[in-house]
Amino acid sequence: MNIIEQAHHQIDPSWVEVLGRELDEDYLAGLGDYLSQLQALNKVVYPPTEMIFAAFEHTNFDNLKVVILGQDPYHGDGQANGLCFSVARGNKIPPSLRNIFKELDSDLGIVPAHHGCLESWAQQGVLLLNSVLTVEAGDPGAHANKGWECFTDQVIRVVSQQSAGVVFMLWGNYAQKKATLIDGSRHLILRAAHPSPFSAYRGFLGCKHFSLANNYLKSAGVQCIDWQLPSQKDDSGQITFEL
Numbered sequence: 001m002n003i004i005e006q007a008h009h010q011i012d013p014s015w016v017e018v019l020g021r022e023l024d025e026d027y028l029a030g031l032g033d034y035l036s037q038l039q040a041l042n043k044v045v046y047p048p049t050e051m052i053f054a055a056f057e058h059t060n061f062d063n064l065k066v067v068i069l070g071q072d073p074y075h076g077d078g079q080a081n082g083l084c085f086s087v088a089r090g091n092k093i094p095p096s097l098r099n100i101f102k103e104l105d106s107d108l109g110i111v112p113a114h115h116g117c118l119e120s121w122a123q124q125g126v127l128l129l130n131s132v133l134t135v136e137a138g139d140p141g142a143h144a145n146k147g148w149e150c151f152t153d154q155v156i157r158v159v160s161q162q163s164a165g166v167v168f169m170l171w172g173n174y175a176q177k178k179a180t181l182i183d184g185s186r187h188l189i190l191r192a193a194h195p196s197p198f199s200a201y202r203g204f205l206g207c208k209h210f211s212l213a214n215n216y217l218k219s220a221g222v223q224c225i226d227w228q229l230p231s232q233k234d235d236s237g238q239i240t241f242e243l
Contacts, residue, residue: 003039003049004032010053014061018162022154031147035134044137046073047080054082055129058122065125066167066213066225067159069175072132075140083128085195086118099195099204104227107208113229124225129155131174156181163187165220167213171195171204188216 016023038045047054070084074094081088085097093101093116101112122128131152136142159166160182168187170176172194179189190212193203214224 003035003052004028010050011056012058012060015056018061018158019155022151022158025150027147027150034146038136046075046135046137047082051080051082052133055084055122055127058083058119059125059127061159061163063125064127064159064163064166065217065222066121066169067127067129067156068169069156069171069178070128070130071174072130072141072143073135075135075138075142077137080135081117081119082133083118083122084130086128087116089115089117091116095197096195096200099197099200102200103195103205103207104210106206107210108227110228114231115229118229120229121225121227126225127159131178153178153181160187165217165222167216169209169213172199188213 011019011023022028035045068084073080073082073084074087076091079087079091079094085100087094087097093112097116098112101110104110105112118126118128129152132141132143132146132148133152134143134148156178164186166187168179168182168189170179170189170191175194176191179191182189190207190209192207192209193199195204210225210227217224
């Protein structure tokens with residue numbers, strides 16, 4: 001069984017139902033073989049196999065409220081946990097996530113958590129979707145154009161077509177190109193600069209996407225997202241950031 005064949009055991013059944021035959025497409029099987037070959041060559045691939053489909057494990061399609069799009073996973077040791085912009089507990093908070101926390105504080109008065117794991121968002125219906133679901137250690141973008149984009153683009157299409165009233169947060173030019181896959185008459189599309197330190201001050205900070213999302217959900221009679229992450233301090237009791 002290759003890595004992709006394990007998807008059926010990791011993905012929530014609600015996603016298996018709506019994605020249907022997409023999970024059995026040849027391009028995914030080929031991608032799974034490619035990843036297995038890398039492992040056989042002792043290449044380090046992130047996130048760990050059991051976390052590759054974490055976005056679809058923690059977020060139920062029937063409870064989907066928000067989609068946040070990223071590009072590919074963190075490529076540092078122990079960082080990636082299968083959720084875009086999220087970092088596994090015990091890691092320093094990366095710069096882009098630090099700016100996301102700054103915007104949350106400015107927008108909703110939410111004090112930054114002591115960790116960067118966004119799992120609680122996913123469990124509330126926030127699909128934290130990277131366009132590419134794997135990466136090689138120290139080599140960002142290594143698995144671009146290997147097949148993942150075909151899969152994740154189809155996920156966006158399925159959400160657009162089979163759900164309604166979902167908030168899509170498209171941060172940066174890469175994510176905003178995915179707007180062509182979304183029916184804007186059925187969903188709310190929010191666009192802003194990427195939260196990276198290189199662009200955050202050109203439109204991400206001050207975008208108020210989190211309050212806009214909750215206002216949209218509330219107007220539809222849907223429970224808002226609690227963007228406050230559960231508190232968890234590191235050994236020193238201090239918030240730590242990756243510089």
